[in-house]
Amino acid sequence: MHTMWSGGLKLKGYKTISNQQKSITAPIPNTLIIPLQQHIGQLTHPVVQVGDKVKKGQCIAQSKHFISAAVHASSSGTVTAIENHPVAHPSQLATPCIIIKTDGKEEWITHHGTSNYQQLSRAELRDRIGKAGIVGLGGAVFPTQVKLTPPSDTRITTLILNGAECEPYITCDDRLMREQASEILQGMAIIAYILKVPHVIIGIEDNKPQAYQTLQHALSQTALFPQLNVEIIQVPTIYPAGGEKQLIYTLTGKKIPSYELPAQQGIVCHNVATCFSVYEAIVKGIPLISRLVTVTGQKQGFNVRTLIGTPIQDLLDYVAYHPTIKHTLIMGGPMMGTALSNTRIPIVKASNCILLQDTPPFEQTMPCIRCAQCSHVCPVNLLPQQLYWYARSKEFDKIQDIHLFDCIECGCCSYVCPSHIPLVHYYRYAKTEIWNKEKQKQKADLARTRHEFHLFRLEREKKEKAERHKKKKTTLNKTKTDAIQAALQRTKAKKQPTNNSDKNTMQNDPNPTDSHSQVSTPDKDKSLL
Amino acid sequence: MIRSSPYILQKTTLQQIMLKVIYALIPGILVYIYFFGWAIISNLLLAIGVALITESIALLLRKRPLKPYLSDGSAILTSILLTLAIPSIAPWWMIVIGVSFSILIAKHVYGGLGYNPFNPAMVGYIILLVSFPLEMTHWVTPINMIEHTDKLLLNITQTLQYQFFNLLPTHTNIDAITMATPLDELKTALNSSAKTVSEIKDEGMVYGYIGGIAWEWLNIAYLIGGLWLIQQRIISWHIPIGFLSALFLMALFFGTDIDQSASPLFHLFSGATMLGAFFIATDPITAATTPKGRIIFGAGIGILVYIIRTWGGYPDGVAFAVLLMNMLVPLLDYYTQPKVFGHDSSPKE
Numbered sequence: 001m002h003t004m005w006s007g008g009l010k011l012k013g014y015k016t017i018s019n020q021q022k023s024i025t026a027p028i029p030n031t032l033i034i035p036l037q038q039h040i041g042q043l044t045h046p047v048v049q050v051g052d053k054v055k056k057g058q059c060i061a062q063s064k065h066f067i068s069a070a071v072h073a074s075s076s077g078t079v080t081a082i083e084n085h086p087v088a089h090p091s092q093l094a095t096p097c098i099i100i101k102t103d104g105k106e107e108w109i110t111h112h113g114t115s116n117y118q119q120l121s122r123a124e125l126r127d128r129i130g131k132a133g134i135v136g137l138g139g140a141v142f143p144t145q146v147k148l149t150p151p152s153d154t155r156i157t158t159l160i161l162n163g164a165e166c167e168p169y170i171t172c173d174d175r176l177m178r179e180q181a182s183e184i185l186q187g188m189a190i191i192a193y194i195l196k197v198p199h200v201i202i203g204i205e206d207n208k209p210q211a212y213q214t215l216q217h218a219l220s221q222t223a224l225f226p227q228l229n230v231e232i233i234q235v236p237t238i239y240p241a242g243g244e245k246q247l248i249y250t251l252t253g254k255k256i257p258s259y260e261l262p263a264q265q266g267i268v269c270h271n272v273a274t275c276f277s278v279y280e281a282i283v284k285g286i287p288l289i290s291r292l293v294t295v296t297g298q299k300q301g302f303n304v305r306t307l308i309g310t311p312i313q314d315l316l317d318y319v320a321y322h323p324t325i326k327h328t329l330i331m332g333g334p335m336m337g338t339a340l341s342n343t344r345i346p347i348v349k350a351s352n353c354i355l356l357q358d359t360p361p362f363e364q365t366m367p368c369i370r371c372a373q374c375s376h377v378c379p380v381n382l383l384p385q386q387l388y389w390y391a392r393s394k395e396f397d398k399i400q401d402i403h404l405f406d407c408i409e410c411g412c413c414s415y416v417c418p419s420h421i422p423l424v425h426y427y428r429y430a431k432t433e434i435w436n437k438e439k440q441k442q443k444a445d446l447a448r449t450r451h452e453f454h455l456f457r458l459e460r461e462k463k464e465k466a467e468r469h470k471k472k473k474t475t476l477n478k479t480k481t482d483a484i485q486a487a488l489q490r491t492k493a494k495k496q497p498t499n500n501s502d503k504n505t506m507q508n509d510p511n512p513t514d515s516h517s518q519v520s521t522p523d524k525d526k527s528l529l
Numbered sequence: 530m531i532r533s534s535p536y537i538l539q540k541t542t543l544q545q546i547m548l549k550v551i552y553a554l555i556p557g558i559l560v561y562i563y564f565f566g567w568a569i570i571s572n573l574l575l576a577i578g579v580a581l582i583t584e585s586i587a588l589l590l591r592k593r594p595l596k597p598y599l600s601d602g603s604a605i606l607t608s609i610l611l612t613l614a615i616p617s618i619a620p621w622w623m624i625v626i627g628v629s630f631s632i633l634i635a636k637h638v639y640g641g642l643g644y645n646p647f648n649p650a651m652v653g654y655i656i657l658l659v660s661f662p663l664e665m666t667h668w669v670t671p672i673n674m675i676e677h678t679d680k681l682l683l684n685i686t687q688t689l690q691y692q693f694f695n696l697l698p699t700h701t702n703i704d705a706i707t708m709a710t711p712l713d714e715l716k717t718a719l720n721s722s723a724k725t726v727s728e729i730k731d732e733g734m735v736y737g738y739i740g741g742i743a744w745e746w747l748n749i750a751y752l753i754g755g756l757w758l759i760q761q762r763i764i765s766w767h768i769p770i771g772f773l774s775a776l777f778l779m780a781l782f783f784g785t786d787i788d789q790s791a792s793p794l795f796h797l798f799s800g801a802t803m804l805g806a807f808f809i810a811t812d813p814i815t816a817a818t819t820p821k822g823r824i825i826f827g828a829g830i831g832i833l834v835y836i837i838r839t840w841g842g843y844p845d846g847v848a849f850a851v852l853l854m855n856m857l858v859p860l861l862d863y864y865t866q867p868k869v870f871g872h873d874s875s876p877k878e
Contacts, residue, residue, distance in 0.1 A: 005870065011537075090533060168537070245870065245871065249870075255870065255871055255873065256871060257871045257872070258869065258870075258871035258872050259871075260871075328532075328536060330534075330536055332534075334534070334535060334536045334537045335534060335535040335536075335537070336534050336535070337534055337536065338533075338534070339532060339533070339534075339536065355536075357536060360536070360537070360538065363538065363542075364597045366542075366543050366597065366598075366601060366642070366643075367641070367642045367643030367644065368643050369543065369546075369603075369642065369643050369813050369814050370643070370813045370814055370816075370818045371546070371813040372765065372813065372818050372819075372820075373762075375818070375819070375867070376765075379870065380869055380870040380871070381867045381868060381869050381870050382869055383818065383819065383862075383866060383867070385818055386818070386862065386866075402866060403869045403872065406869050406870065406871060406872070409534075411534050411535030414534075414535050414538070415535050415537065415538055415539055416539050416541070417538075417539075418539075418541045418542055418543050418545070418546055419543055419643075420538060420542075422532070422533060424533065424534065424535070425533045428533065
């Protein structure tokens with residue numbers, strides 16, 4: 001039924017902390033902090049101003065660029081500021097956010113959807129999904145409408161729904177599949193309709209039997225368009241089973257070549273939560289203003305439907321979680337999440353989990369003994385021990401030769417390392433250094449081209465000056481010679497008064513100014529100017 | 530301080546790995562004690578002491594923290610492996626020289642744990658072998674051979690007196706208590722063409738049930754410990770399998786004249802074969818790190834061991850073979866990189 005990639009980890013799931021009870025809904029916070037950038041792609045620009053009243057679901061920021069995702073007010077209220085605010089970022093960076101003081105009235109903007117989506121054109125559906133600000137909710141937050149617009153020369157044959165949810169602790173997709181199975185399937189059908197795919201595979205890790213059964217049941221109950229063939233497959237619970245390329249390989253046996261997108265192999269992969277959002281956007285007309293967030297790590301965990309922009313502190317208060325100095329607060333899962341230093345950071349579209357963990361004791365980092373436990377578990381078959389060696393010695397050419405950029409940063413290598421070396425951290429460092437170098441190189445290239453052009457222009461001006469000088473000189477000489485000649489002629493004529501041809505001679509004087517043409521400028525500098 | 534992901538770690542530490550390797554040596558040490566006497570225990574204690582002292586000196590000189598590096602167990606393991614490789618009645622100064630050379634020169638001069646290109650225990654062994662060749666042949670007569678020979682058995686006091694004060698009981702010389710190892714005996718006999726293998730077998734002084742007499746049990750004990758290490762995922766199977774199968778195949782291929790050459794099984798269960806295959810060649814720091822590289826690394830050692838044993842100047846060749854293959858490790862690692870996911874399908878166009 002499925003093919004297995006090499007490596008990976010059997011991790012303890014800790015899923016039952018949060019997946020045993022129905023999801024709950026967080027109250028409206030007093031303040032919403034809504035970042036302008038919650039997706040991969042171009043930054044959006046605010047379309048509201050400080051002091052504006054906004055309604056729930058109103059678009060407050062958008063971009064003209066295709067690869068971007070609109071941002072909406074999650075509740076009604078007043079825009080109180082548009083300013084930089086800390087967000088979940090590895091270096092705790094502050095990015096531009098729209099701050100809304102909520103009024104608690106939940107006044108909706110007029111919105112409408114349709115269940116007869118097949119009446120609409122595919123372009124219209126894509127546009128609606130784009131305008132609803134939907135991004136991949138599995139963590140990558142890539143704008144969904146872009147993924148729904150494959151290049152015209154590729155034909156998508158398989159749609160894969162990712163319900164693997166392979167990181168420990170996180171159960172929001174699990175709960176969503178159990179509670180909103182029919183909506184997920186309808187969202188899936190909309191995506192399948194847009195992409196014209198005949199075949200859908202839903203991949204779920206085998207540690208979620210209830211989700212699997214619920215979806216199976218819903219599939220038999222929901223009327224999808226008849227030519228759609230849907231399979232639901234349970235995949236082994238081996239982290240990172242939900243990695244896009246890993247899941248595609250497990251379900252279809254196709255290895256997506258490095259530096260290629262799945263679409264180039266006729267496959268498109270969407271998260272189950274994204275399908276739910278597509279359903280909401282198309283059928284109900286609700287943009288992406290809330291998501292299911294797993295709050296877990298302590299005795300009792302929860303899945304909370306939370307408005308985008310809710311400060312984490314509000315969410316923690318709601319479930320009575322009290323972080324202390326002994327805790328580590330993580331957004332995302334324990335393997336790939338980001339540690340937070342601040343609880344005023346907002347929930348964004350990417351926030352699938354808030355994990356409050358007891359900080360593990362500090363482990364002394366020891367030298368690498370090349371035991372190769374890391375390469376044994378690497379799902380991409382890299383040699384983490386060699387990558388580490390080159391990252392440490394800053395040999396950035398060699399590290400790319402051994403495929404640093406194929407690393408998916410899943411954290412398996414760091415997890416098993418008996419020397420407790422933060423391997424993934426080294427790879428991130430190396431990647432950033434290489435990107436910076438490339439940027440610098442581009443800048444340097446530009447500067448060099450500019451400098452070269454500057455030199456060229458100086459040379460050209462010098463040449464032109466010289467030419468002008470020469471021209472002037474020749475003209476001057478010619479006039480001089482001509483004057484002398486004329487004088488001579490006149491003297492001659494005086495000496496020979498019988499000769500009448502002197503007037504003709506005067507008229508035949510050549511015009512010396514025609515002999516020089518303009519200095520031509522090469523095409524090159526035109527383009528540079 | 531904010532750490533980066535992952536935030537959960539497996540609990541295994543370097544110390545646990547080194548300790549498990551030491552545990553895996555226990556069956557071998559017990560068999561060693563049975564055949565060669567209690568002297569190994571005092572040797573091991575001395576070697577561990579020297580290892581800890583020299584490691585501390587090196588760490589202090591290199592301004593490294595003592596606690597994490599002393600407790601990682603690597604220096605102790607190196608000294609144990611070296612001690613098990615040399616004769617049980619080796620005088621104290623040989624252990625001091627061998628162990629301190631291993632730790633100070635072979636390990637710390639190159640940058641300490643994780644940075645040494647050559648197996649420290651084997652560097653120490655080679656230093657002793659080339660400096661004190663005679664003492665390195667002084668293996669005491671195994672207990673099961675005493676009654677078949679005129680050899681003497683020293684008690685623990687006599688052994689210690691010899692090791693620390695170079696005193697033997699009156700009217701005894703060193704030859705009266707030691708004898709050549711089976712590999713050595715067989716090599717000498719075959720090279721001088723004095724006897725055939727079957728004649729040697731009949732004398733009952735070299736061949737045991739499957740390998741070298743007495744030594745076969747030592748090899749079996751190391752094999753058991755080694756298999757446990759593989760089961761515990763402390764070592765991978767690649768190096769031992771590469772080593773043992775290459776040695777077996779070499780012995781099979783070149784040993785067609787069964788009256789003039791040792792059998793494949795004799796090679797596998799004699800000398801330092803199993804200790805080398807499971808405990809010495811598998812030192813991850815100095816071995817190849819890719820799966821394919823490890824098979825080739827192990828096979829190279831197996832081939833070299835056969836060559837040295839059969840045509841070389843030494844009865845056994847594990848130490849030389851390991852060090853020679855250590856030299857090839859960077860090359861092996863470079864040319865045996867596994868295919869990265871997404872790079873193995875044939876490129877388009």
